[in-house]
Amino acid sequence: METFFDNLFSVFFIETLLNGLLYGGVLALLSLGLNLIFGVIDVVWICYAELVMLGMYAVYFAHNVYGLPMLPACAVAILAVALLGYILHRVVIAHVLGKAPINQLLATGGVLFFLQSIATLIFGVEFLSVGVSLGSFQITEDIYVSKSQLVAFIIAAVTVLGMYLFLSRSYMGAAIRAISQDREIMILMGVDANRLYGITSAIGGGLAGLAACLLALQFDVHPFVGISFGPLVFMICVMGGLGNLVGGFIAAFVFAQLIATGSYFADLEWGAVLAFCVFVIAMFIRPEGLFARKS
């Protein structure tokens, strides 16, 4: 028991909490795009994390192979994944829109296999590192914070705010909100649903690309990197209430803290187990997600 409290009040634990907070920023950004698509098109992109993986490859190739500076390389990645999201919608999702949810899930699951293996085919299985480090800075004597995590956190917060403003203030945002509320009536009102869905998919893809840029600063890229955070991102979206961007944002931080704390006291895997268990229990309490608005 004594060691437990020693652990609890050590600087390392504070550092863990801080890292959890920053990790939450990355997760929040990751869940944002998926959440948008979930909420608007009502389709689960099981392959979402694989789009992020391809975005990380795009950063790597633009920056390390073709020698673009980091910022233009990120722009390339964002545009590439946005295009990919649009193509995904046109080629696959558009054909299963009216079908049973299971078929939609499976179609994107097939895309998951496809993207994973085509990445293996083209890029090989080596771990590639973008090799850009922003370094870290010292808060107190013992506590360091990685700058790339801090940047990810800030960009995530700004993006969530930006998305919120876009959806609530702009004409296009209003249209997207409207179609997510009633798919049938909006079409009768003369709205081109397919065009809206295409645009939403592109935005969702772009957000995946943005997340990829920030992840590329912290992690190596390999074809199976998606599996390591994909499930987590789904859980966050569901726990936040599908399509509820603010809920997803909060849920991301809850998850990140659970994982950080769990891994501090035991292994990284136990952190994930803890987070998933909390997710399952949370679902029992609020089946529509913890932060879902009552309909």
Added chain:
Amino acid sequence: MNRQILMGLGAIALIAVPFIGVPPYWLHIMIVILIWSFAYTGWSVMGRFGLVSLGHGAFMGIGAYGTALLWNHAGMSPWLGIPIAMALAGLFALLVGYPCFKYRIVGHYFALVTLALSEIVRQVIVATRDHTGGSLGYTPEPHGGEGYSIVALQFPEKTHFYLIALGVWMVGLIIWRAVDRSMSRYALEAISEDEDASASVGVEVTKEKLKITVLSAVMTAFAGAMYCQYQMFVSPDTVSGIGISLQIVFAVVAGGIYTRFGPTVGAIITIVLAEVLRINIAELEGLFGFKPAGLDNTIYGIMLVLFIIFLPKGVLGSIQGRLFGRSA
């Protein structure tokens, strides 16, 4: 009558397979197909009622690892270990299923909660690496002379295992048929149409759903144990986690979710396809001078998407629909 004679002949032909000099490689493929067919049938008994679980990797993992761990650590024969592992999987299904059904978690939400389950089991297996070998995988200790042991259910001879797998697969089909003919089927079909309406006419929604879920979990756990006993090696990625859960659902949907032989056809399609691609691509290596790793799965992924878009009833379901004009 014709149908029964046909099935009897089919059964005899299948039993005769190992005795007419089928090469070991083909026998191996058939055993793998039979084991997975059983697992897929186990999934489809609940999947056909709209209970789309992405968590069957969890049950499979419990079955496989439970049996192997009890054998290695407690010296418990699989004769006892398999039922215990199955009971554990059933209990796990009950524990999660009850609140799921009680609180009306359906559709996307049900799929994602169960997805979390299979991840939980996979992560626990990896985290307890001191006992389970973690991601490196796990092997049940060999027992008896030259690996042959009835106590440990270890048969290096493929013929033995083929006959066992065949028997198990047939039992799977019998279970499927029993469910198909039971009152529960009508109850569950009503539930999948409209829960409130069926509850109002006296269907015990939670109980019916739980029964079928536990049955499905126990069957899948048994398939996991079989797989472990046959391959004598399991790893978290081959028996649990999202990959396996998705693979199960895919194969069933590819074969046909609403017909008895659908899961089997799905197993044949997916396993034969994977093998053919794997072998042909190994040959391409000589042509290109390098091994196009990942090409097999690329084609596999494309075919899965095409299947889902163009044959949503599955291969067998679509064929039967054409032949007999019934909406399978």
